[in-house]
Amino acid sequence: MKKTVVLLIIIGLVVSAYKKIGSYELIVPNNWPKPVYDFNRNPLTSEKILLGRVLFYDPILSKDNTISCSSCHSQFSAFTHIDHPLSHGIDNQIGKRNSPALMNLAWNSSFMWDGAVNHLDMQALAPISNTVEMNETIGHVVEKLQQSPIYPQLFYKAFGDSIITGERLLKSISQFMLTLVSCHSKYDSVQQKKASFTTQEKNGYQLFKKNCSSCHKEPFFTNDQFENNGLQVDTSLKDIGRMMVTQDSANYLQFRVPKLRNIQYSYPYMHDGRFAKLKQVLDHYTNGVVRYKNLSKLLLKTINLTSNEKVDLIAFLYTLSDTAFIFDKRYSYPRDILH
Amino acid sequence: MIPTRKHLYLLLFGLICTGLVQAQGTLSFHPCYGKDFLQLTDSGYQSKDKDSITISLFRFYVSGIELWNDGKRVWEEKNYHLINASDTSTFKISLSNIYTINYNKIIFNLGIDSTTNVSGAMGGDLDPMKGMYWAWQSGYINVKLEGTSPLCKTRNNGFEFHLGGYHTPVNALQTIELPLKSSDKIEVFIDLKQLLTNIDLSKTNQLMSPSKEAVELSRKLSKVFEIR
Incomplete structure (x- = not known):
């Protein structure tokens, strides 16, 4: 039965002109180039993606627990902040730029409007520490996650133990962002x-x-x-x-x-x-x-x-x-x- | 005296012990101010000189450690070490399996190489939660040195040096080479007095991003690493 399903998926992939990236089901059109992101350094798993997704939507990343990534990157607007020319963050402060839409990020060689961020893993650090966005430090976020009722369990499922580090946090958020593939227009x-x-x-x-x-x-x-x-x-x-x-x-x-x-x-x-x-x-x-x-x-x-x-x-x-x-x-x- | 079996055993035991003791070589860093050890307390370090300098924070990365003997590399490791002047447990680095090796020079990097700088999130001493990573612009901070001096006409007379940058022309990474007199413990002293009296603190007191000035100060800092 399982074999048949796998075979059907493979046939489906061939027929539908889509291909798979890595071991996780990241399906993209056949003619897309090789991703820039090195999946070998951070292989996708459904547990890590889920952890990243929870982190993406959790305002715990901000100093006063009010702003999450999704505050400026909502799904209904292709993960940007609509209606506001400049995105706003903590304490209703206004930033300097319009938050970009998030999609197909594995093919970016740098991030931000000015390319200040050189790797998807490091992207989240910028809004976390920006004083008008989340005004937090990654060290303090890790402390808050350690004391949270949900995260030790989610990290355990994702990494095999419940140790929470900056590296694991950042890589999990990357995992979720990497799954944001738009190719069905x-x-x-x-x-x-x-x-x-x-x-x-x-x-x-x-x-x-x-x-x-x-x-x-x-x-x-x-x-x-x-x-x-x-x-x-x-x-x-x-x-x-x-x-x-x-x-x-x-x-x-x-x-x-x-x-x-x-x-x-x-x-x-x-x-x-x-x-x-x-x-x-x-x-x-x-x-x-x-x-x-x-x-x-x-x-x-x-x-x-x-x-x-x-x-x-x-x-x-x-x-x-x-x-x-x-x-x-x-x-x-x-x-x-x-x- | 004819060596007996007992003597041979003793000799063997002696050899094994020497081997065990030396199997794990150590490289130690000693942050200093002039001749004094820099010991950071909660209130920082206060120099005994008349220059009234205080140092509240001093951290730096050491990477790419290599041992050389007469122009040949004989040992290397690929680890990254964060040395923190307020935490003496970070001063010592174990160098494994160097007991059979002769060497008369050590080479290491002050800072993080450009490849590592563009390779995404990493753990251990490279974890961004260690506070040695810039957030608004990607890149490791190779060195943080903060304190006060009456020469600085800044808020609370503070100076803050966050040195880093991995792109040319603002690549701040420094390679340090030090000749070693003996193959015993390797002890490296860093004399911040030499550094801070060699720069004009009234002009240079805030470096917080990659720049030519940061490269220059990194170069000056690399010159005050010494074997005493």
Whole structure:
């Protein structure tokens, strides 16, 4: 019986053009490249993923137990913080940037809008210790988890003993984040010839390939690079982007090229959330680009789009919406463990 | 005297004992201020000199320890050790199986190499909960040195040096080479007085992120590691 099931899964994988990553059921399209994340250093198990999921949703990570990862990364918005241009954290304080949507993180070579974080495992440290986000220390979080009624048991199940360390905590959160794979949009179905675009979407896709895809490269719709996309500096924030990290003026106002999957759900847009609607984003690229010295080379040629073309382009962008991802129960609040 | 069987046994016993004692060599670090040992209490260390310097925190990573003999590497280990001036139990590092080896030089890194810096979460002394990891920007803090001096026109006259950075041109990792006189215990002294009197504390007193200044101070610190 078991063998038959395994065989059926294998046949299913072959037929459906999806492949598995590692020993855990992380299913991705066949044509996706090898992940950047080294799964051998942190092999996925369902127990560790569950632990990471509980940690992701638990405000125990913040100083006064009010803010969890999910506060700024909610599933219904593709794990971002909608309605707020800038995300807010502990004591209603406002941060400097718009929290990014979380998906397909195993293919990132760095994290944050400015690439300040070099590894997914280390990502959670930044919001935990940021004074306007969670204002905590990882050492104190570990102490709180040790005294909690639920965590020693969850760590025991995940690691074979109930010892709680920073390393285990961070790797578990990584495990959950690594499972956040979005690959079931209409666009994916079209790629697998199981669906077809409408005429409008098809036209939008052509416009996208012509004008956008050098930076927003398929299949993740990002080139995993940092670009200056010609946004006017917000004088109240004075955010210099990647230059903060590198101290190099070549990186002035460079920000990560965001992924576009689920863009319909993850408004507002840009690193500071200045645009509430996709139409405004396209208007920026056609009419608003500031000609900085280090403006992205890919934006040197003016992008021309008629208003009808913009409508078509947006229709295509909506085909990147993945409702299976937004409603996947494996990613939702673990209400049987956290109350 | 003709050696008897008893003598041979004694000789053998003696050899085994020497072997056992030396099987586990030790490398010890001694944070100092001038000639005095730096012993951090709750109120920190107060220098006896007129310079009124106090030191409240001193921690650093040692990694990539190697023993060399006449230009050849004869021993190495891949571990990472966090030495904490307020915890004497961290001062000693056991070097296993060095009893048959002759060596006359030790080489080690002050800090964490770039590969380890980009390899994700790690445990033991590398666990980020040890407080030697930057949160807003990934990377280990190789050295933390904090204290006060009347020269610092800062809040409470404090100086804070968090030295790190693994990218060129701000790679702060230092390799330290020290010649050894004998193959006994290896004792390394770190004279912070030499360091702190060699920099202008009125100008350099807050280094909290990777920078050229942090690389320069790391280099200066590496020069006050010595065998006495």
